[in-house]
Amino acid sequence: MTLSHVLLLASALFSVGVYGLLTRRQVVAILLSVELMANAANLVFVAMSRFRGGVSGQIFAIFALALTVAEVAVGLALVILLYRAHSDTRVDLASELKQ
């Protein structure tokens, strides 16, 4: 296990997240894909801190973790809002600004 192995794994995880982001239609499923991508980024931070030394990478990962939780909270509030407006949570429905 070298650093490049971990980076390759994180890239694969990020790509899977991008696939989900592009193909899903439900807002919650898109949020799940974004979680996958954030997780991949966190993985890179932790791996760098391990193989390069120093604690800064892990500190960064902790901050990123807290930011992700905040993002999920606000994202779910927006999902509830979307559901209240349209009785469904498909992203195609949120097209008010196009009119």
Added chain:
Amino acid sequence: MIQSIGFGLVALCMLATAIMVVRSDNLIRATLWLGGTLLATAGLYAIVGASFLASVQVLLYVGGVMTLMIFGVMITRRHEGLDVPAESTGGVRGAIAAVLLFVVLAAAIDKTEGLDVLRVTPPTTTAELGRALLVEHVFAFEVLSLLLLGTIIGAIVLARKRDLGAAVRALHAPRPAAEIPAPPPSASGDDDASSKVAA
């Protein structure tokens, strides 16, 4: 050697569960698969010696975010039961884009010099981490706590039962001008929101 085998196993679990997250037809199942991915990530953190982060990952992500996500799925359903379809479209195009992205990233990793280091630095202890968090990075720490406070307030304001949804619905509904009822004499026009909160 054992570390490499553990890494391989965890990587396999992580990728398999991640693919299930984006391919599963059931939203609840997809959320639970995400829990598997996050647990595998915690295992990887433990392997690379970040034990504190591994436990935080389990507590915060698997405990908190997963519960929140399942709440989000359950709240936004009219019908009962666990049969929640997760629609997806454009699978082929999405797969091509994702594979292209992975190829680009892998090529970049391949081209970068000095990534094959196997220099094993000693694992970070929680005491070191705490000292760094509250001495060197204390400003960022405080800013983050402010951000979390703002997030809590923002989420409550957004999700509160207010007539934002009704306003959007009214935009869509065809509404002849004659059928708009006259406002009741007791409530004046501009304190509409405050009277709703009081009600």
